[in-house]
Amino acid sequence: MFSRKRGKELEQLRATVVQLEAYLKKYQEEVDRLKERLEVLEWRLRGLVKVFYPQRYTTGMSAEECIRVLCEELESSRIKSLKKPLFGEERVSGGESGERTRVEVRLERVSREELEVLKRVLLGYCNYTILVRRGGLEGVVERDRVRGILEKLVSNGWLNVLKVKRLRSRSTTEVYFPSPHGLIACEKILGRAWTYAQVEHLKELKEYRNHEELLSEVVERLKHTHKQITTDSRECIVRVEGVSHRADLKVDGVLVEVETLSNTMDDTERMVKTIIGYQGELYVVVGGEMARRMMEQRLCMCSWRLGYSIRYRISTVDRLSHLEEMEKYMVIRP
Known part of the structure; x- marks a missing residue:
């Protein structure tokens, strides 16, 4: 009788352990799902700051930092919009013209190496491998510096980057392309709009x-x-x-x-x-x-x-x- 009772208790304990393991697995899956969603949200928030307020962007910003920057800049824009210009006042720094001027001023502070890499990305050498193999950077930029320069161009708001996955394969490639500021910079660097500059480059090749x-x-x-x-x-x-x-x-x-x-x-x-x-x-x-x-x-x-x-x-x-x-x-x- 004692062994039967003991066996029954062991069965109940095993059932409890199985149930707890199931709860733990479900909890871990929920944690992983929330972690993944947080990473995506942080990535998108960084993207917003990088595109619209590149001067305030820093690599590895947390979600809280991004939200703070966005709130401050939006509040600043709201306050500016409430200020009425004086009669006859001309806002020469406003609008698209002002934005282009600011971008061109920032472009003057970009190093020669960064300009060389940016120029080639604009012309279609869009990932690290094609950039170092066909980009013509030999003698211009040291190979071991290219990745760091690409990251800096992204963090400074000149380029954006997305991953492209080849389906039925585990491989992914980071593809770089111009940000809104990069498009303006293209007209200054190459003397043409981005898409037209690429067509002309194809003709040159x-x-x-x-x-x-x-x-x-x-x-x-x-x-x-x-x-x-x-x-x-x-x-x-x-x-x-x-x-x-x-x-x-x-x-x-x-x-x-x-x-x-x-x-x-x-x-x-x-x-x-x-x-x-x-x-x-x-x-x-x-x-x-x-x-x-x-x-x-x-x-x-x-x-x-x-x-x-x-x-x-x-x-x-x-x-x-x-x-x-x-x-x-x-x-x-x-």
């Missing part, structure tokens, strides 16, 4: 392909592996949330974009928004490897502006055979 030529080759390659291909504008127009866009072609019901990089960022953003809204994934064909890097930058900027991650497939025209063979990626937007 003799890698530019005009749209008609590129589209013709894409159709020629795909017609051997797909049954239905059309470039009829009536078949390729989509409309999502009041925004319409005409894709370059439709292949077995899938909309495909042929990108020469000649579009403005507003055009690209409209394209991404409508195509993602229509089919959930973007299919892009470009003329060559450098154009591919530039397109990755633009997709990252779209993801940053739109506030959500973007799934896309991309291929250079010389490697194009079937849509299903196109490499899959995701821009990860926190």
